[in-house]
Amino acid sequence: MIRVHLVALVLINLAAAAAAQEPTVERTVQQDAADRGGWVARRTCASCHAVARTGTSPMETAPPFRDIVRRRSLSELENRFVDGAIADHPSMPDYVFRAREIDDLIAYLESLQAEERTP
Ligand code: HEC
Structure with a gap:
C-alpha cells in the first residue's frame, strides 16, 4: 500500500514538474536569442x-x-534586415547578416520593445 502511494506521489510530482517547466524552457530559448542579439548589437551597432x-x-x-x-514593427525591421536594406544605410559599414544573427537581433529588439511598453 505504501509503495502504491509512493509511485503515485512520484508520478504527480513528475507531472507537476513537466507542467511547470514548459513555459520556463520556452522563455529561456527566447531569452538566449535576445542575449545573443544584444551581444551582436553591442558589437556591431553600438559604435553609432x-x-x-x-x-x-x-x-x-x-x-x-x-x-x-x-x-517600427518587428516584422518591418526583420524584412529590412533580410532584404539587406538595413546593412545599406548611409555611413554604416557593409554587414552581411546570417539568418541566425537576424533572428537574434530581432529577439533582442523584441525584448527592448517589451521593456519600452512596460510603464
Ligand atoms: C557607422 C554608424 C552606424 C552603425 C555601425 C549602425 N548604424 Fe544603424 N543607422 C546609422 C545612422 C546614421 C542612421 C540614420 C540614418 C539612416 O537611417 O540611414 C541609422 C539608422 C538605422 C535604422 C533605421 C531607423 C529607422 O527608423 O528608419 C535601423 C533599423 C538601424 N540603423 C539599425 C542598425 C543595426 C541593427 C545596426 C547594427 C547591426 C546598425 N544600425 C549599425 C548609423 C549606424
Missing part, C-alpha cells in the same frame, strides 16, 4: 546607436534602438 534602454547614441544622427522599436 544607443542600443540599450538608456543612453545617447555616439553618432548624433543614429536613432537610439529604443526609439526605433517604438516607431
